[in-house]
Each structure stands twice: as C-alpha cells, then as structure tokens.
Amino acid sequence: MSGVEMSDGRLLLAEWGFGRAGGDSISNGLTLGLILLVTGLILAVPHSTRRARNAGGILVTAGIASILYALPRVGPWFEVLVFWGLALLTVGGSAAAISMRSPVYAAIWFAVSLLGTAGMLVQHHAQFVGVATMVVYAGAIVVTFLFVVMLAQPEGHELHDRLSWGRLAKAAAILAGGLLMALLVSACSAVLSGDIPRSGDGKDLLDDSSELARLGNELFSVHLLAVELAGTLLLVALVGAIALMIHGRERRATQEVPHA
C-alpha cells in the first residue's frame, strides 16, 4: 500500500498511513478535515434539528480526526497520542461549545476545551501558564459565566438560543470561519519548511530544572512595569464593574420616580 501513487482522492487514506514524508498528504488531509469540519458545523450549530445536530457532531469529530491524523507526528508514539487526545479535547470542546443550544452546556464545553488547552500548554513546558489557565479561566471565568447564566436564564435554552440568526446567516458565518481556517492553515504551512530562524540558544526549556524560577525572574525583572500595569488594570476593571452596576441601578431608580 505504501507504494500507491496518489493520483486521486480515493487513495488518500493509503497515502496518509504510509507515505508521510511529502507535504502533499498533509495538505490533502487538512483540506478534507476542514471540509468535513465546516459541513459538520453547518449541521450542528443552531438552528437545526436534532438529527442534523447528531450528524453534524459525527462529521465534526471526523473532520478533527482527519486534521489531527494529517499533522506531522513528532516524538515517540506516546507523545503523539497525548497530543491527539489534548487537541481533540481542545478543538472538539470549542466546536461543541458553539453548537450547544443551552448556554450552560456551552460554558461547560468551553471548560472542557480549556482543560485541553491547559494540557497542551503543559506539554509545551509552559507548566505555570497551563496551571494559571486552569485556575483563572476554568476556575474563575467559566464559573462566573455559569453564575450569570443561572441568574439570567435558568430554564436552559430560549428562543434566541434555538434559532440564532437563521439558517442563511449561520451558513454564511461558518463559511467565513472556514475561509479563515483555510487562510490560517495555508499561512502556517510556511513554518513547515523550517526557514524561520530560531532566535533561542537551542537550550530546551525542559532541560532547565528551574524553569519556574526562570519564569519568575523574567516576569519580575524584564516585565516588571507590565506586571504593575496589569495590576492597575485589574483594579480599574474591578472599580469599573462595580461603578457600572451602581450607575445602572441609580438611573433606573431615577427613571421610576416620575411614574410613581
């Protein structure tokens, strides 16, 4: 099977499995995966019927699987498997988050996608950033989302969740997104040639046992001003959020007075 010449689309599967050296198989797999992903999303994102959503879920999964299968495999098979699992969690969780009708499910699928993202960051030796993503995003932001959803819309999906903007607008949005994906993928393919010079000294981040210490050193020396600015920004946002709430409430109260 490895000797099969890839002359048409029907032999793609044989090509992917064995003749993996060329860039052609990668681009073919990515193209097929993107087409499957876009088709599946058109079926899955509301508004659509239950059967269409199930079929869309299967198509989206197949699309992600074929994209991952087409990507070049780096390192031993165990690392490849871990990468596949994490990338499936990340992309699949994102796709599920935008296709769920109920905002609660959307938030939970976004948390699943965040789990995958944090795993990918840890796999890239960005342990601290991965843990920060988990704690800040999944722990704080998603929980705040859920809090607001429970406050505002505790009955699950409503009319505007089920319908969205209608079928035509949905298809147009997803095609635009698919175009963006294709553009990003084709722009990224320049990376594969290896022409982009690496500015580092070639020292692996993992080899340095005090990676976290290096991160802290750089954060509080090179980026000290930015740390202070980020702290100020957080404070300003906190004050701003409270001011927004108080101001909104005051205006409502003054508007109600003349009627009473």
Added chain:
Amino acid sequence: MPEASQQLFNYLIVGGLVFALGMIGFIARRNLIVMFLCAEMMLQGVSISLVGWGRYHDRLGGQMLVLFMIAVAACEAGIALALIVMLYQKSGKLDVAFWQGVREEGRAAFVDRNVPIEREQEDHWPRLTPAGIEPTLDEEAPLHRSRV
C-alpha cells in the same frame, strides 16, 4: 523538516482552529453570554499559538504574553459580565437582537427585520398518547402558573 518546526506547525494549526471556531460562534450565536464566551475562545487560540512560538524560539516571551493576556481577559470578563447583567436587568433577556437599535444619537437605526421566528414543527417535544381520565382544571391555575 526539522522536528521543532513540525511541532510549531501542529500547535499553530490547533490554535488557528480554536480561533476560527470562536469567530464562528461570535458571529453565529445570539446569546450575549455565548458570544462573550466565544471571544474568550478566540483568546485561547491565540495563547496556544503564542506558547508554540515561545517554545520554538526557546524564549519565555510567549509565556509572558499569555500571562498578561489572562490578566486582560479576566478584566474583560468582569466588565463584560457587569454590562451583560445590566442589559439583562433592562430587557429581561440575554438576546443580542433586542439591542440592535442601539446607535449614536441622530443616526437612523438599523433594524434587522428578518430575525427568524420559530415554527411549530421545529419544536421536538415527545408526543405521548393521552391516557386516563382528563382532570378538571382550575380556571385560575394558568393565570399564576404560566409555564405549566
């Protein structure tokens, strides 16, 4: 093909996919909270590719940017959720189409008149065969139990 650039390629692809999915969700969905969640998803995709580039160059700059991005995203979440709660208090809905008339003073409002309406057959409730004796209904009951 060197291994480092292959790894970078993989992470860029995954980051780009998450970014594009977030964009699709932001355009296609109508719920304010889900739209905002999709904006966060786009940030997530960017952070994956930033860490990928940082690994490629063996520098910590990418991770630094992601850390500051998390801080900015937290601020953004606080402000935007406060705004959403305020809008919800005024309209009673999380529907962004309710606010499509919002505009600068003195400008004509753009109002989308083609917002879809739900048809009966699209509601997929299970149809049960009626059985037993029909109970006598209290006439006042639907007045205060609107959801029954």
